Every structure is written in C-alpha cells, then in structure tokens.
Amino acid sequence: VDIWAIGVITFLLLSGESPFGGCCVGDSNAVVKDNILNARYSFEPEEYWEHVSDDAKAFISMILVLEPGKRPNAHDCQQHTWMHDMNVAGSKALRPNVVDALRSFREFSDLRRLLCEVIGFTLLPEQILDLRKEFEKLDVEGSGEITLKTLKQVLMEQDSGSVRNLTVEEVEDIFNSMRMHKEDTTVHWHHFLAAGLSECPVDERNHRLAFERLDNEKKGYITLNNILELMGPQSLTKSEESLQSLWADSTEIICRTTSKIQYDDFVKIMAMDDDDDIF
Template sequence: MEDKRRNGHSPQPNKTKCSNTATATTATTKVKGRPKQSSTIHSVILKEHNLDVYQKYTETEVLGNGSMGHVAKSSGKESSDKSYALKSIILDRVSTSFIDELKNEIHILKAMDHPNIVKLHEVFSHKKQIYMILELCDGGDLYTRLPYTEKDSAYVTGKLLSAIKYMHDHGIVHRDLKFENIMFENKSSTAEIKVIDFGLSKKFATSRLGIMREGVGTLYSMAPQVLQGIYTSQADMWSVGVIAFMLLSSHRPFYNKKRKIMIDRIMRCDYTFKKDYWKPISDDAKDFIDHLLVLDPKVRYVASKAQKHKWLHKQFKMEDRAPTESVTGRVADNLLMYKDNLSLKKLALNVIAHRSSTAEIINLRKAFDQFDSGNDGVISSEEFKVAIQDKCSYSSDEIKELFNSIDINNNGQIMYTEFIAATLEAQGQLDEARIAEAFDRLDTDDTGFISKENIMEFLSDTDATMKDIEHMIQAADTDHCGQVSFDEFLAMFRSDNENKNITPSYLLSSLKASSDFDPLNSPSDGSSDDAHSSDDLVGIDAVIPGGKYDITERKQEEEA
C-alpha cells in the first residue's frame, strides 16, 4: 500500500470543483456516458488500462507458450500473496478474426458473474499487445482427473448445467463446450470447475436466444445442426450430453479416426451403452444422456429440464454440498446486519468480493449454493425468503427490505458477487490489504482520496445518479472535506457503531482451442474404421430435425 493513503500526502480536495459539479448537475441526473442498457456494478469493477501490465503484475511461472503469446502465473506487485493467470496476445501475430474473438471474450466475461465461470479482473493494452488478468485455474482440465466415479460425474455435470443455465438466461451461448474448456480452479480434490474460453461465444441483445449460422466449435462435441450451420442454444446441451458421456465412461460417444465416419455417427446420433465399461453405470445416468444426445433440438432437454432429472436428484444432492452449521449461522447473522452498512462500504465489499480468491471465500460459496436452490447461479426473492426465514423472526416485508439491500444492482435477484459481498465479514475482520485494494480501485485518479468524480467515473456505465454519489461520499466523509481518505474508508470496516445508514433504494436501477479432439488413452470403442462404406455414410447435408434441410422448420421460420 502506498504511504500517501496513510499520511495524507495527496493533494487537498478542490472544493470549488466539487461545488461546481454539484451545481451543474441536478440530484436525479444520471452519470454521463450512459449506454442504452446499464451495466451491473460487477461489470464495471473490471478495469481496462492503456499501460504496461508489468507495472502492476509480476510473472512467477510460465504456464504455456505459443506463437501468438503466452499464459503465465502472476501476482500483483502490491499483493504478492494472491495469484492470477496473465494471458498475453501479440496483436501483430494474430488475424483480424482472432482479435474479434478476443474482444468478444472480454465483452462477455465482463458481464458474467457465476461461481463456475472464470472471472476476468483487468485488461491491459500496451505496444500492440493485449494482456488479460484472469482468475487462475491451475488444477487441470477435465482430462487430467479421468476416470471419474458416477457421483463425481454428476457433481461436475450439475455445476456445468448451473453455468449453462445462467449463460442462456443472460443471452449467451458458449458454442465450444468440451473437456478442454472446463478447468479445475486448483489442485485440491474438492476443487470447483470453471468454464473458460468464451472467444467463440455468442451474445444476443436480449435473453431471447436466436438462430446462429457460424460453423464454430470442436468436432467431437459439436451438435449435428452446428455441422449444417443452422442451430440454437440447444447446441450447448448436445455438448453437455457428450461431456456427461465422457465423464461416465472415459470414452467419446462418436469417436472414429476417420473424420467422415465421425461426422456420420454424429449426424445419425449413433452411440451405444453396450460396451463393458458401461455395465457399472446406473440406468438413470444413461437415461440422462439419452435426453441430451437427441437429434431433434426441440426434443433435446434444455438446461432447466436437465437439472431436474432423477439422476442429478440422486447423485447431486444439495445436502451433500452444504457448509458447516457454524458457517451457516455466521452467514445468516451477517446478512441480517448487512443492510445497515454505508453505501460506499457496500460498493467496496463488492469490489473485494470480485477480487477474492477461492481460499478467501470457499465457505461463503458453499452458503451461496444452499441459497441458490434452483442451481442457476442467482438467488431469487423466493429462494432468499425460504432460506432466511427459519434463521430470523423477520416479517415478509423486513425480509424483502433485506433482499433489496443486498441486490444493489436492483435487478430483482441476488447475484453471486452480491451475496459474497454481503457475507464477507462473516469470516471475521477483513485484512487491511484487501480493503486497500478496493480503495485503489475506487480512487480512479490515484490521488489518495475517493471523490465524487472518482465514483462518477467508476459507475459511468450504470444507472447511478448524482444524488446516489453525493449520498455515498457524504456518509463516509466524516471530516466533511468533500472526499474520503483511506483512514475514513478503513474506519467503515472497523467501526460497529458509526456506520449505520440505510442504503438508498435507488443505488442502481438496474484461449480458444482450434484443434480437433486428441484421443484419450485406449480411445477405440472397438468398432472398425471401415464399418461403413463411403456410400452408406451420412454427411452434413442430411435432412435432420432443426437442420438446414428441414423443410418444416424453414416454413415455420418464414411464417414467423
């Protein structure tokens, strides 16, 4: 931490400037630079810099090298105890289409807030290179832990479905789900999975998912309709079926050394459970796969339907994932106290939550899982009410007020980072270094004070108003100088009596892998490469439900 925060070496606030800003802007005027649809607080926490990444981060271990750049384990120069993944891309060495994919990935990751989706923290642009600071996932991909028990397979599948349900609910289709793009966050045997690589993902303007025509993805997990270049979000659900098949059997459902035969099997939906390695697997697991590897996308299970399948109900039980009673009690107590925190402290807690490592929040994440009974990555008001009402004597109206105080984005649901922010102090007093990191993020001009202008800049893509910002600064500015010093900022986290203040209800309105599948050990399913003659093979021009040559489907589209 820099001395200026502790010793007041920063310049004194410009009272005239603050006064002019307030006079020129009415209390309800929204911060300038507003896009048509406002962002969440969590999307604006991510900071984009036009400077050398190595001014802030140090590489500690190179994890992978390539012609276009590299990925390295890194740590912040001011907080070396926390590790990140630093992904570098040399722009001169990549195509325009790859740059578009990179921008697409950054745009999508900014909007994602789910415990099983990799988190992007910062982006740096410097000398024709782009650097992404990502959550470190160094536990290996799904291949590295083969074989899986049926219970472990169900756990991975259940968590994957939660991420996909969240993505689809937010208008995002991944389009390249496969073993390589699902990583374990660390080397622990209890590590969570993280979905990565959103370069090929598609984001729709609304949550209504449309038809896509780009031929993207990886062959072994590719749906028949993708091969024909006309498909929907149901292509992701086909990929879930492939992944579940592989988790349970350590084999691929359609694999063949010859690409033509592999395509034929995909187009025919030709897979089998007759091999010996399927004998110990339950009928429920096979039935689950049968509802995903379905040729007709309209019959294929959607994510919410798959989550309700009896296999997951038996093998992916919520009680098996619960935190200890003591953690549950502390979390509940903290949630009840959270509503009285200052607005600026709530904002800071969300910044800290977003930057927190797995080790720092692992028990809070388990608590979130219990509140999120629908397993879709968000907590609805009804889920919150059911989870909290047996832990307090609050009325329905009081529980609603508590819910709204946590929902700082005012979108009618508690997002993952919002929940973590509201429960962070259940684990005890926050370390000063984590508080200082949040201060630095909010002190956008690096003066050693947080001003109204800083918060205006930070919340420029949200629906925060000048009234919100003035309230936020005034409540924390105990010496009435017009800005918040680090000592005042730290005091919000250290005092039990001076920080009671109801937050305004209007705080807010609101590495792509391009190669085909690399065979596993002993990949063959026993079938011969020559089992089909070329004349018998089904190609990508076959007539399949929901496909390019489905006349009924095309007529319905034209009528619509």
C-alpha cells in the same frame, strides 16, 4: 435412463408399497402382471399417502404412463416442481451469523454497499470458501444466481435454524439490498459476497487493492465521483444530490474534510461496526 423404474421406485419409497401390487398376500402374479401392462395403480390406502404432497403424486403420475412415448425424459423429470422443491427443502440452513450479516447489510448506504463489493473482488479463493458454501445452499441450480423465491424458502423454513424472527418483508428487504441494479430479478454471487463480507477474513492487501481500484488516477485519495463512476446511475436508490450530502456529512466526521477519503480513512470506514454505519 429407465424412467418407468424411477416412477416405480418413487412410489415405493413414498408409500412403502408397490404401485402394482405383489407386496400383500392375495395378490396373484396374474393380477400384478395385468396391473403393470395396463399401468393401473392408485394412491391408496389414504393413510399411506396423506403425508405425500400433490406435487409428488403428480411426479409419479407423469412417469407411470402406459405409452413410452408419452413419458418424460430425464431432463423433464429434473425440471419438475417437486424435484425443485426437494432441492430447496434439502438445503442446509444458513449459518446464523451469515443471516445476521445479510440483515445488517440492509441498513448500509448505497456507498458502503459499493465499497463492500469492490473489496469482494479482491478476495482470494481461501478467503471466500466458507461464504461460498453458504451461497451454494441458496443457488440450487448452480447458476451463480439466487432468486427471491429460494431466499424466502430457505430463510423461512421453520426447522432450518436460519430464522431469526424474519418476516416476509424483511426477507424481501434483504434480497433488494443485494440487487446491485434496480432492474435485477436475481442476486449474483458477488453481490451476495458483498453482503456477507463481514464473514470473510479481510486483510490489508484487500483494502489496498480496493482503494487503488477506486483511486484509478493514483491521486492518493478517493472522491464521491470515483464511487459514482463505478456504481453507475442505474445502481442508485437515492438521488445524486442526496448522496453528495451523505458523502459530505460522513467524510467530515470520519476524515475531517468534506470531499476526500485517504487510505487510512478508507480502512476506518470498512472497519466500522454495523451499528455505526454513518457512511
């Protein structure tokens, strides 16, 4: 890879001028050659560069170094801050209904979030295609994970169209709601899928598979213990006693019992409107 040429082209694209002269009348070939041989250039005139970030200038300066051995390699260039910022800035806005789904997910109980994740594992590729595209707008490195920094940059980009009067605190709440474990510093794809589940065409097959996974003893119903076993203690944001109280109150309203959820009741829970999230 011709790293030097990348620096020259970047300079030209950002300013409209060659770094070493030659574009203007009066620049002799001898002067241009001397500038090239000595890597002599400047970010002037100011009006050409006032709109260009310091990170972009630093990227050029890192490359246009006289000694080849001191220039970065292609990987170093890709890892530069400016390149990462460009990836984020170039990300398309999340669809407004996806943003709304993420906002609603903040209000879900630990139990319902877990149920959403269980259903997420039952979805077929064609059911998650659209939401996967939305996730890829946030997963700029293609790692299968997203960071709080990237989520903030995409959701709070003023011209992105994603913003629904979101504050920094709201974006942080959205991110935290998608972290399955308290110690996680990133959000994995399956946790994002759980948060955006309302944007996927879930059908009876998905409900049945999810219920059977929870009812691994094939009793015909699920209990709080089934869910707690799947969640693990590190996933809980409330005490087990609080969850037991929530479970009893919710199941009594939905199922007319305080301990068991049968399949039909499970379907009702997953079909509840976001505003009616009593579970």
